[in-house]
Amino acid sequence: MADKKVRFIIERQDGPDEKPYEQEFDVDYRPGLNVVASLMEIQKNPVTVDGKRVPPVTWECNCLEKVCGACMMVINGRARQACCALIDELEQPIRLQPARTFPVIRDLLIDRSIMFENLKKIQGWIEIDGSWEVTNAPIQNPYTAQLTYKLSQCMTCGCCLEACPNVDYSYLGIEGLREAKSPVTADFMGASPVAQAYLFNLNPVGAFDKPKRLNALMEKGGITSCGNSQNCAAVCPKSLPLLDVLAQVNRDVNIQALKNMFNF
């Protein structure tokens, strides 16, 4: 038991425009071990299976409870959170790769700032007058509230973008490290920001700005760029009902387009 090892094949990259290469590491097995805990073990003794001492693997993580969204990477070909990827449930050797739909900073570390920029585009907030006392918020239908609670658990991890054939942000620049390259043809913003737009449209006060959000989703990169591959729902770590959301928003956007046409 004590000498049972877990083999990792990790795709590394020394900087944004460097060539990727692979390194293999062995980690001592223990029950309940996950991918982040394994990477932490590698940090304590960063030696490859060939006995070479190398710089520790670079990646991003915070909460290790599947709520912060930081540790998303591609594990055995599938985009997911590394903290809850249990070794017992993975085929070995375990292959770790960065989510290349985003610019890679180094190793498994990627730049997802575009996801937060897209939340600006869809106006992902409620237009409150201020943080001072105004009035009580309106009562909400508890059944709708259950759906909004579900949608509000989106942790901006980017699994749905990585899995989608219509999203490719790899050309983007990285602040302080690299300029943007020329954009590619795939231009969808991904399911996540669309679901967020839907979330705010469901709020009784947020609904006041529904036309603005729908108009934003009519633009390039919006809902019309969705190719309906349905990969997003399959990989969402929070099991958001993304297919229903995309279908509903698509209808809402079409209705909005008609309203725009007839000046409603």
Added chain:
Amino acid sequence: MAKDMSKKRIAVVGGGISGLLATIKICELGGEVDLFSYCPVKRSHSLCAQGGINACMDTKGEHDSIYEHFDDTVYGGDFLADQTAVKGMVEAAPKLIKMFDRMGVPFTRTAEGVLDLRNFGGQKHKRTCFSGSTTGQQILYALDEQVRRWEVKGLVHKYEFWEFVKIIKNKEGVCRGLVAQSMNSMEIRAFRADTVILATGGPGQVFGRCTASTICNGSAVSAVYQQGAEIANPEFIQIHPTAIPGSDKNRLMSEACRGEGGRVWVYKDGKPWYFLEEMYPAYGNLVPRDVASRAIFKVCVHMGLGINGENRVYLDLSHIDSGYLERKLGGILEMYSEFVGQDPRKVPMEIFPSVHYSMGGIWVDRLHNTNIPGLMASGECDYQYHGANRLGANSLLSAAYSGTVSGPEAMRWAKTGQRGSELTDAELEAARQEVQSEYDKILQMNGTENAHQLHHEMGDLMYEYVAIERDNNGLDKGLEGLKKLLKRWDNIGITDHSKVANQEAMFVRQLRNMILYAMAITKSARMRDESRGAHAKIVLENGKRKLDKDGELVFMGRDDEKFMRVTIVNYDPKTEEPIISYREFDHSWIKPRLRSYK
């Protein structure tokens, strides 16, 4: 266009709930914010708060009152919290909930569509508003969204993936800026600021395995401590009774489990023994965290009754309707299933106490000013509101409330404070250069120690001597051990010399700060010869732990005469050791009484 020089520029370090609310308040008052964070602020550790946020809404026909929230908090904190500060917080609580509701926080609702309330530890009325079992995530997201609005309006400039390194003081000793480093490009830059607010959260990582995120290392707090900021009450570290033990982290199982009817038990003489209900009939499973943790520790470690002889007890929800559980606790039950592989709706969970929260932190006045003019602290990184022990669901409240106080105060200071001279370009560059050369030195370290290995050893040391049960022998050993670790830090070897995202070099810098903060915790615990709240000290007799006639450990009692005082820790730059003193505080509202939950 000429730059508007009358515009006030505030640096907020940390984008959790406290930092974001301070940011919103500053923008509403016309200020601009440079917001620094280890991560996109939406991934801050506030999102790990699960169970809820306390506010006297009194919508359950229980005649709850703000006074009772006040009294429960002061009593729960074993009479070490500034009572006037607590009073301000509990009075503001219902207004904060209404504000969050307007911002769109998806609180769990009753059938008639208003906010539901649940029970929580250390309080006898339903007083806790919640969003399922991910309340912190939902409140953080709402604030993140509001801050994004201000970002679009150009008043917030985010520096995400930038690490705060130190503050810059002018020649009068006033904080006028800070130095930070990009965690991706490794660029080191000095920033001017009219006020600096630290909202950097707790120091959980000092204990290695804890319920905190990997970013909660207390490094920023330690940095300003070394620059002259006073630390208060650092010995009060909350141990949460119910966490899933793990080698990478102990994952929190919310107190809401007990609030919704969960029972804690072990087998004794072949039958389930609901020991909390037996030991504390008045509160049962809803005793405060320090009390529950010590009881679980006793049952496992001293009585040897843990599950299969291991340090685990059952937290049982399996008697509760699964639809109800899904609605009220869904998120964390899913987490338990995912990480443990068992369904808590069907079988009892196995849990054990874990380091969770720091009641202590940077000393602040009631407006969140530190002893360094121009430097403020807000949220878990300050010492305010919780005294010797924090009640569950009061942390989201103190995080939010402190931001609504520190934000406006930062603007007041920026406009009318005695700020002395502006930093010159030369002073700014000198501060940057100092950090640069310290960083360059780290890159050249070629000793034999691995920083992550040292961190692991520090966690073991802190758990052994400075956690749930303390005695002066152990605390002396702990302090010696930390000094040795500090020496060994000098012998670290760096394998990573990269100029891109060099996480190893940054961690080495953080680790030194963590060791120095751990020394402040340990020395403060050593000096406080009493038991109060989360700090429980065993009496020594002839150098051994004293036992009573039934063979039970004898703990020191609470000593109001000597220790109803705030511990103040100053850093001694010569020896690098903490200097301890005590300070009076305001307890004018509620007279101290014996704290017992029996």
